[in-house]
Amino acid sequence: MKSAIPKTVVVPPGHRRVGMEDSHAAALAVRQCNVDVVAAYPITPQTHIVEKLAEMVANGELDAEFVPVESEHSAMTVCVGAEAAGARTFTCTSSQGLILMSEVVYITSAMRLPCVMVLANRSLSGPLSIWCDHSDVMSIRDCGWIQTFAENGQEVYDLVFHAYRVAEMADVQTPVILNVDGFYLTHVVESLLVADQEVVDRYLPPYRPRHSLHPDRPVTMGAYGVPDLFTETKKAQDEALRATYPHIVRAWQEWGDLTGRHYHPVETYRTEGARVLLFTMGSIGQTAMVAVDTLREQGLPVGLVKLRLWRPFPHEDLRRAVAGAEHLLVLDRAVSFGGPGGPVASEVRSALYGQVDAPVVHDFIVGLAGRDVAVPDFEAMVREVLARKTAPRHEDYVIYGARE
Amino acid sequence: MKKPASLKDRATPFRQAHELGWRDFEPGFVLTEVASSRHYHTGDWRSKRPVWDTSRCIQCGVCWIYCPDAAVRRRPDGFFEADYDYCKGCGICARECVTQCIEMKDER
Numbered sequence: 001m002k003s004a005i006p007k008t009v010v011v012p013p014g015h016r017r018v019g020m021e022d023s024h025a026a027a028l029a030v031r032q033c034n035v036d037v038v039a040a041y042p043i044t045p046q047t048h049i050v051e052k053l054a055e056m057v058a059n060g061e062l063d064a065e066f067v068p069v070e071s072e073h074s075a076m077t078v079c080v081g082a083e084a085a086g087a088r089t090f091t092c093t094s095s096q097g098l099i100l101m102s103e104v105v106y107i108t109s110a111m112r113l114p115c116v117m118v119l120a121n122r123s124l125s126g127p128l129s130i131w132c133d134h135s136d137v138m139s140i141r142d143c144g145w146i147q148t149f150a151e152n153g154q155e156v157y158d159l160v161f162h163a164y165r166v167a168e169m170a171d172v173q174t175p176v177i178l179n180v181d182g183f184y185l186t187h188v189v190e191s192l193l194v195a196d197q198e199v200v201d202r203y204l205p206p207y208r209p210r211h212s213l214h215p216d217r218p219v220t221m222g223a224y225g226v227p228d229l230f231t232e233t234k235k236a237q238d239e240a241l242r243a244t245y246p247h248i249v250r251a252w253q254e255w256g257d258l259t260g261r262h263y264h265p266v267e268t269y270r271t272e273g274a275r276v277l278l279f280t281m282g283s284i285g286q287t288a289m290v291a292v293d294t295l296r297e298q299g300l301p302v303g304l305v306k307l308r309l310w311r312p313f314p315h316e317d318l319r320r321a322v323a324g325a326e327h328l329l330v331l332d333r334a335v336s337f338g339g340p341g342g343p344v345a346s347e348v349r350s351a352l353y354g355q356v357d358a359p360v361v362h363d364f365i366v367g368l369a370g371r372d373v374a375v376p377d378f379e380a381m382v383r384e385v386l387a388r389k390t391a392p393r394h395e396d397y398v399i400y401g402a403r404e
Numbered sequence: 405m406k407k408p409a410s411l412k413d414r415a416t417p418f419r420q421a422h423e424l425g426w427r428d429f430e431p432g433f434v435l436t437e438v439a440s441s442r443h444y445h446t447g448d449w450r451s452k453r454p455v456w457d458t459s460r461c462i463q464c465g466v467c468w469i470y471c472p473d474a475a476v477r478r479r480p481d482g483f484f485e486a487d488y489d490y491c492k493g494c495g496i497c498a499r500e501c502v503t504q505c506i507e508m509k510d511e512r
Contacts, residue, residue: 110432110433111432111433111434112431112432113432173431173432210430210431210434211430211432211434211436218438219434219435219436220434220435220440221432221434221435223433223435223440225433226421226444228421228422229421229424232424232425232426232428232429233426233429233433235426236426236427236429236431236433239426240431
């Protein structure tokens, strides 16, 4: 598998190249998806996305209801109601906003309402922080939404279309969270390929809900689940989320066929012959690629594995991607206090448990509240891993760079 | 995709809930049968049942008004009775009865 980063500046057919802030690219993609309802509450670092959408609605560029709710709990609730009525909806939040809306986040997926959320990743307080890490998304890890990660502005833009395409498929009907690193992505201006509306229209069909609230076709949504049924409803929900995997891959394939930009649940960079593999999610993968190039120049056999699909977790793709490596250096951007290491490393260790010749997993918690993880940091971590005389236990982890 | 069976296909979803498998639901547990809660016989929660002494009943209808579950109904002869499929035995009717003609009797 090759990196999704475009190496050339050739503009493919049906596209134009523009300089644009990634937040505005997200808003533009949402507009091109022609959503019916946007309900969101502004919170740093998500603000520019919501502001831009409000502007588009006010200017008549987007024919949608923009509901200026009084909280994130209400934002998610408005989306649930609008989805139930058959509307294509969008919401967007960060950090504290996400945990305020989390009650309804779980309900949205249980009701199989295909809302799309862009989550501008930011640390959870406290202490108060506005900067990027993944503690917010990890707090709702088990919420039952499809969860993807973007690495750069182009991916933010492209993955919005993918999110709607997948979420609304008849066999999927599951909401999608697109994780976008706060500031690293939301506040940078990048050179992006923007698709013509005609390309988007070929990719994303109109939303046809299986059920919607209408007086002529009464249904009950959000019914009480008696104990005799509840277990079966949860089994159904879990099976449904697991069954989304081939549709997620197919929707990426379709986008790749249309645009030439291909995405995969797990992506790799220079893994051939690598003894040490870095493992990242989100924007840190960009720096990691530079680090891999630098370390390879020094003669160190290092490669990179990047997880794009967090839920449903791509166990098989992961096992394939790391096969043959001796060490897997997992970079977590959240702490599981008192637990078995960072949330990503825990998942990776579970996926590899009992596998013959699986690499040793080394868990480094990095980049909390936007602390820089630069090329020399990757180099230091790789050298530390190679210098370790004994393999870490399953539950060991390092909070990298924490001063004594 | 095989169309999942709807709750509609079941005569009494609550009583037969234990017979439903996880494939039997609409996605998102959407219920397509109108007023399916009728199948949920909450009367089996009851530990005491209201019983009317019609010799003292003045047919005022206070029991019917106060019942929080609309489980009191008027008989053709003008007196009132409980629909024991849904009466939870809360005793509000007995408490409010003007002539105290409703007795809460233990279920056995």
